[in-house]
Amino acid sequence: MSKFSRRQVLTFFGASAALTAVGPNLTRYFSGGANPNLAEAASMGFTPVRLPHPLPIYQRQPSFMPTAVGGQGQMMAAAQTPNLDRYQVLDDVVVPPEFERYVIVAWGDRVFPNPDDYFGYNNDYTGFVPLDRTSGDNDGYLWVNHEYVSYPFSALSAEDDALKAEGGAFSQVVGFELPAEANLESLGESAYNMGGSVVRIQRNGAGGEFAVVKGDATNRRYHLLSGLKLNAERGLPTAWGSRSHQQGDENYFLATGPAAQEVFAKSVDRLGNKIIGTAFNCSGGTTPWGTILSAEENFQDTVSEPVNADGTQVGYVQGIGETFGLVGEKYGWMVEVDLANPDIPGRKHSALGRFRHENIAFRVVAGEPLVAYMGDDRRGGHTWRYVSSASVGRLEDPRNSDLFVEGRLEVAKFNPDGTGEWLPLTLSAPTNPNRPSEIAAVEVKALGKAQKDGLVQLPKRSGVAGQTESGGGV
DSSP, rough: OOSSSSSHHHHHHHEEEEEEOOTTTOHHHTTTOOOGGGGGGGTOOOOOBBSSSOOOOOHOOOEEEEEEEEEEEEEEHHHOOOOOOOOOOOOOOOOOOEEEEEEETTTTOOOOSSOOOOOOSSSEEEEEEESSSSTTTTTEEEEEOOOOTTTTGGGGOOSSSSHHHHOHOOOOOOOOOOOOSSSSSHHHHHHTTTEEEEEEEEESSSOEEEOOTTTTTEEEEEEEEEETTGGTTSSSSSSSSSSEEEEEEEOOOESSSSHHHGGGGGOTOTTTTTOOOOOOOEEEEEETEEEEEEEEEEEEEEETOOOOTEEEEEBTEEEEEHTTTGGGGGGGSSEEETOOOOOOEEEGGGGOOOEEEEEEEOOOOOOOOEEEEEEEEEOOOOEEEEEEEEEEEEEGGGGGGGGGEEEEEEEEOTTTTTEEEEEEEEETTTOOOHHHHHHHHHHHHHHHOOOOOOOTOOOOOOOOOOOOSSOSOO
């Protein structure tokens, strides 16, 4: 690591290290509750960090102005006009003064029972589940999504010649050379670095820092080639190299819901409801009963997105998909993993829909249907809602996972007047979109012009806040 500049190190921290910020009342947010907004900051007991934008909260309470790398800064009093004459952007991870931030585990760390396994790349959703009720926040399981590989993973992931000339960081971090060309090992290692990691973490004494319990039996990797041993029955690769972590395993995923019954039986991989791997894992959510749901997002560049009329893929995408026989229809789902139980296969819940899943937020009330809200992270994407057919039992009951198997998927229609409605997605449901001219008319009236070249750029649905109400119609 001594060869890296501070900017490169921070790149690794931001893209490929599990960084935690620990402070008052954090646990309910860190473990899947609603994310606090700035208006809630005062009631949570921490000081908002000062940004260059004159946000309303700076008028109501003091804020923390970072002034130097390492957490240094000064308090600024509340001001009726919170404009700044200048603002220094710091190459640092800045948190409120009541918090700490430090790295728990980073890309390349060997913390698993198999010494060749290592922590994956490009982190996204992170969820914490306590070991049990007696351990509280001091001992538990950390889940981290690994979304994709990018520069400086290797020169292969660089998009321009200048970056390719600089090479990558793989050998310096992971400890062995990655082939410079796209072959079985380089493709397989790229697939391995996506997915997710489960690591057990413990706090070092009262108020101490968290650290990974190295080699714990529950520490494990999920990746795009998990379950690759299934390929033995198909005459396709079951390994991508000679190292132990590159050998195929039997940790495949199981599909639930309508696609498992009606589509995957026709898949050309001949594996039925068994699925090799998970990858492209963006945001997610943590359930009250201690499982995580990980969102498979931008799968379209590695496996086929177009499908035939029966829901199966049109053809293999050259590269990882074609090399390992990964059929496109089995990616782009919400994936559920039980962190405490390695022997329980991960499940891909097809009732929650197939699209570029960004996230999921739950409304879980005992005796009522489970409601899940989801975002679709693409231009013109939609906001989705899933309502289970059965009702929630005890909030901690693991059988609540079965509620993701059967239910009603709906899509939000936003009207020009600011109202909206949920449209159930059934085979008989008519399409009922807003005409672009209707939406544009509202924008032109508000702004005096459309956004660009007379076209309306619909927003990405990349953030769905935690829900306390169902939105109606449940």
